[in-house]
Amino acid sequence: MTDSFRGEYRIVGGHPALDLVNTVSPRTRGGAAEVDHLTSPAELLAWSRRSGLIDLRDYSAVEGTWRSAPELAVKALNATLEIREATYDVLAPRAAHAVIAADGVKQSEGSAFERLMLRWSAAAARSMLIPDPARDRGIAELVVGTSPAQLIPDRLVVAAVELIRTVELRQLRACPVDDGGCGWLFLDRSRNGSRRWCSMEDCGTRAKIRKLGERRRATSV
Numbered sequence: 341m342t343d344s345f346r347g348e349y350r351i352v353g354g355h356p357a358l359d360l361v362n363t364v365s366p367r368t369r370g371g372a373a374e375v376d377h378l379t380s381p382a383e384l385l386a387w388s389r390r391s392g393l394i395d396l397r398d399y400s401a402v403e404g405t406w407r408s409a410p411e412l413a414v415k416a417l418n419a420t421l422e423i424r425e426a427t428y429d430v431l432a433p434r435a436a437h438a439v440i441a442a443d444g445v446k447q448s449e450g451s452a453f454e455r456l457m458l459r460w461s462a463a464a465a466r467s468m469l470i471p472d473p474a475r476d477r478g479i480a481e482l483v484v485g486t487s488p489a490q491l492i493p494d495r496l497v498v499a500a501v502e503l504i505r506t507v508e509l510r511q512l513r514a515c516p517v518d519d520g521g522c523g524w525l526f527l528d529r530s531r532n533g534s535r536r537w538c539s540m541e542d543c544g545t546r547a548k549i550r551k552l553g554e555r556r557r558a559t560s561v
């Protein structure tokens with residue numbers, strides 16, 4: 341994978357927590373060389389903006405805080421990576437076509453659920469209920485991420501827990517590694533449940549080309 345590919349990979353999960361899981365490509369549980377797209381706080385910040393997790397105002401707040409306290413930026417990155425792997429460990433076993441680790445989920449650092457719960461409670465402690473009389477529905481707004489330093493992992497863990505609670509399991513898919521796909525997770529929201537690839541432009545096209553090649557080889561024998 342070239343350097344120019346970094347940062348340009350597609351955002352196709354259909355949910356922020358799945359997009360987070362898909363910042364490793366391919367997702368093959370060590371089956372093929374995996375590239376991690378979140379190796380620095382700067383990459384995390386850029387991805388958060390590009391994926392729509394944060395708006396421009398959040399971006400400036402996080403960027404300013406991280407610049408003046410780089411150790412907090414590293415802490416936020418580490419929290420994000422823990423949330424990412426725990427989310428993957430929880431979702432992958434329920435996703436159609438996903439690669440499941442032979443040794444199951446690592447137990448040494450506590451279960452994936454425990455890790456998510458700890459991160460989620462910390463995020464909840466940093467959230468605020470802000471009354472808004474101008475609303476037509478509801479009385480207050482729940483603002484997650486009132487502390488800029490941890491705003492990104494806080495939003496991500498809340499999104500992950502929300503997805504785990506509410507995901508329509510028949511929509512949860514992995515791009516099929518066995519057929520040459522990348523293992524990314526996504527929600528198939530097509531009406532007939534026919535989405536097979538993370539994106540037709542990437543894995544779908546590659547599979548099509550491979551099939552054509554196989555057919556050509558078979559007929560030329």
Ligand SMILES: [Zn+2]
Nearest residue numbers: 515522538543
């Ligand atoms: Zn794919």
